[in-house]
Amino acid sequence: MRLDPDASGLRAALDDGPAAATILQRILDHLPILAAALPAADVELGRVDILTPTHRVLNGGTPSRLPDYPGVTLHELFRLQAWRTPDAPALVSDAVTVTYRELDHASSVLSRRLTNEVSPGDVVGVCSERSVELFVAIIAILKAGAAFVFLDPDVPAARLSQFVEVSRPRLVLVGPGSSGIPTTAPTTSLPSISGLLTAEPVAAPDVLVGPHSPAYVLFTSGSTGVPKAVLRSHRLHTSRVFLEQSIYGLGSEDRHLLKLPLSSRELFWPLATGGACVLVPPGAERDDQELLRIMRVHRVSVLSIVPSMLRVLAASTAFATLPALRHVFVGGETLHSDLESRVRSFGYEVHTTFTLTEADYVTHRSGPAPSSDGEVSNIGRPLDMRVYVCDDHGRRVPPGVTGEVWTGGPGLAEGYLHEPARTAERFVPNPFDDPQVPVLFRSGDLAQIRADGSFDYLGRRDLQVKIRGQRVEPTEVEHWIRSHPGVDNAAVVGYADLEQGAVLVAFVARTDDTTTERELREHLAEQVPGWMIPRHFTFVPRLPQMPNGKVDRVALRLPERERPGDLPPPTRPDDPRQTTLVGLWRRVLQLEQIGVDDDFFELGGDSLRLLLLRAAIQDELGVTIDAVHLLAATTVRAQAGLWGAAPAGSTHGVERARPSREDAARERDRRAALRRAHLDNDDERSLR
The missing domain is CATH 3.30.300.30 (ANL, C-terminal domain)
Incomplete structure (x- = not known):
């Protein structure tokens, strides 16, 4: 389009094309609004808000009224469920099952002990590998009125020291897998579940805690070299429980895979609705075959996962034949259409959520993504959050125009712990006159709104x-x-x-x-x-x-993948087995020069690509290799020896791959039929 001044004003010349009529209509829609604003406008023309009423509905006006959720805390939801189903399993692992009654009893005993050292609003650290005791401690801390901070024992000691320095815990509970916690705060050992269960019953502490009280601290990367600590309230997660339960109606028959200590969907949702949390052993969250075994044996029905790990799982034919899996929740990264289509083809429901550390469940999509040009990711639409897409001046932009996501509502965090200036910079007063949402978080994420009201995610405005x-x-x-x-x-x-x-x-x-x-x-x-x-x-x-x-x-351009210069020249393969493996390495690492004595990780490999390599070996050679053995054999020569010395069917390191692609196809058809039957007989279930 060209704009040329003449005696009567501006003359617009629009090139003829498939979008010409649409562009012209949009100009005509905005001109009356601009003309009406000009006489009263005391601002630059580029700052005038020219959104049409329809655009205002799409950008920040949907839903028109946000839900009003019950004012309860996370541990209150759990205690209500424990009263309803005391003998149902709450925490399940290969070694132990803990009922709701037992979990309520053990956490109350520990919470009573904690009140001797902490007060409501304090931060309590927990440093332990994933275990029943870890989750007992989390619930106990909440019952004591405190907020918990998970101090991951797997991170480097220097990073752990930063976590402690930033969060300033009043007390640190130390469990298995931890050593040498760098803190001046008092520390105490996590008691065993057996010891807590044999203790005399006690009532949970009577402390004053509300929905806006802090529940836990979550760390995220900081640009200055120091991680940021985001403070999340009880309301942030209880609202997510009520929202998702109103959509999916899960219950006591559901089993949720529990991989993370900080997850509403994996921990708090099942414990509020009578489901069971199936604990993943420490380290198994990075082992696709072990995850598949756990989901098969324990009949997991709900899986929350990032797309990168889902891609590894979906590469295995065993993923298509899981006996109970129904819901796959995906977030944290862009969900590419090829992966989504593949998982849906297995008969599983796929739900994608746009979630931030500072704001949970911003948008949601359950159905297939609408068609789009290029590699954009459709993240659905807001369900109970106010979401605006704004330009650099803080004005809402029309559909199809890129802007920054500003969001607020029940899923909003409280801010950055001990950092009022940073909180004020990112958590800003809502300029759009909405009393339901007085504060908005400026996310730094870029998006566009479609004409149907859904959002396309387009990346970051910064380097993150x-x-x-x-x-x-x-x-x-x-x-x-x-x-x-x-x-x-x-x-x-x-x-x-x-x-x-x-x-x-x-x-x-x-x-x-x-x-x-x-x-x-x-x-x-x-x-x-x-x-x-x-x-x-x-x-x-x-x-x-x-x-x-x-x-x-x-x-700065992405360099061509080259062999690191400090490595010796590559050694050629000696036999067909090594030659096949070198080819698989090339595919996974996207590197041409590979020798049989090169180390996988020195060539740029990582734990995720190691799992992709294992999936490629299974598809190409029809064998399954245990991750622990593959991790110990990080050269082509060593990997070729893994199954060269093992007899067929051996379970030591290598075994024949079990489900065939034909089995997977039959299972997909069976699951699709079951899904249709489930929809035909679906009953509405509320939060029990």
Whole structure:
């Protein structure tokens, strides 16, 4: 379109094309609003709000009235369910089953002990590997009126020290898998479940806690090298329980896979509705075959997972034949259409949610995504959150225009712990005159609204990326790379990756040529979790700069995958088995030069790609290799020996793959028929 001034004003010339009529109509729709605003406007023309009434409904006006949820706490919902179904299983593992009555009793005993040392509103740390005792402690802390912070024993000690420093716990409970907690706060050992169950019954503490009281602290990456601590309230999660239960009506027959200590869907939802939480043993969350075994044996019906791990599971034919799985909830990364279609073809329901650390369940989609051009991700529409898409001036934009997501409502966090200035910067007063939602979170995420009211996610306005569902600030990774004495400067860039959302690439200017990629990886491993270590390191003489002196990140391009320069020349395969494996390595690592004595991780592999390699081996060779054995055999030569010495059908390291693709196809047809029958006889169930 061209605009030319003439004696009567502006003359618009619109090129003829398939979208010409639509564009012209949109201009005509907005012109009267602009004309009416001009006489009274005391602002620049570019700041005038010209949304039509229809656009105002789509952008921030849906739903028109937000739900008013009951004002209860998370532990109150659990106690009500324990009263209804005391003998039903609440926590289930291969080794033990804990009923609702037992979980209520054990958590009340521990909460009474905690009240001798903590007060309502205090933060209590829990450092333990995943166990029944960990989840007893979480409920006990809530019953004591405190907020819990999970101190992951698997993260590096330096990172754990930051968690403690930022959250300032009054007390730290220490369980299995933890050692040397860096804190000046008092510490005490987690009591065993058997010891708590044999204690005399006691009433839960009578403490003053409400829906807006803090429930727990959740960490996310910070751009300054220090993680941010997000404070989440009881209301944030009880509202999610009521919302999802009103949609899906789950109950006592459902089994939820429990992989995370901080999850509304995996822990609090089932414990409020009579379901059972099936505990994943420590480390098994990274083992696709073990996850499939657990879901099969314990008849898991509800799975929450990030797309990168779902892709690994879906690569196995065993995933299509799970006997009880019905619901697959996906979030944390972009859900690509090929993966979604594949999982739906197995007869499973797929639900995707757009969730932030600071705001939960912002949008939701259950049905298939609408068709779109390019690799955009449709994240559905808001159900009980107010969601706006705004330009740089804070004005709402029309459908089809990219803007930043601002959101508020019952799923909004309380802010950043001990950081009022940062909270005020990101949690802002609602400028759109909605008394239901007085505060909005400026997310930094970019989106467009479709004409049907659904949202397309388009990435970030800053450098932040998500890797395996974890939010990462590349500038924080840069901070730790620069702390190495052999580094002069560094820039870290996130690039889209089909398998795990994004990958990090580090561009490093060294002080001299002696610093190696291996040294930098080892240095980072002492400071940050594995998902924050870049996949690739590229050494450059200097980082490109813009005229203002800042790093020109646009000039940093994803390097061609090359063999690390500090490795010896690749050794050729000796036999057909090794040759086949080298080909599979090339496919998974996207690297051509691979030798039989190269280490998988030194070539840029990671734990997720190791699982993808195992899936490729199963498809190509018809064998299944235990993850623990594959992890111990990180060269082609070692992997070729895994099944070369094992007899067919052996369960030591290697066994023949069980379900065939024909079995999977038959199971898909059976599940589709069952699903149709379930829909025909669906009864409405409420929160029990």
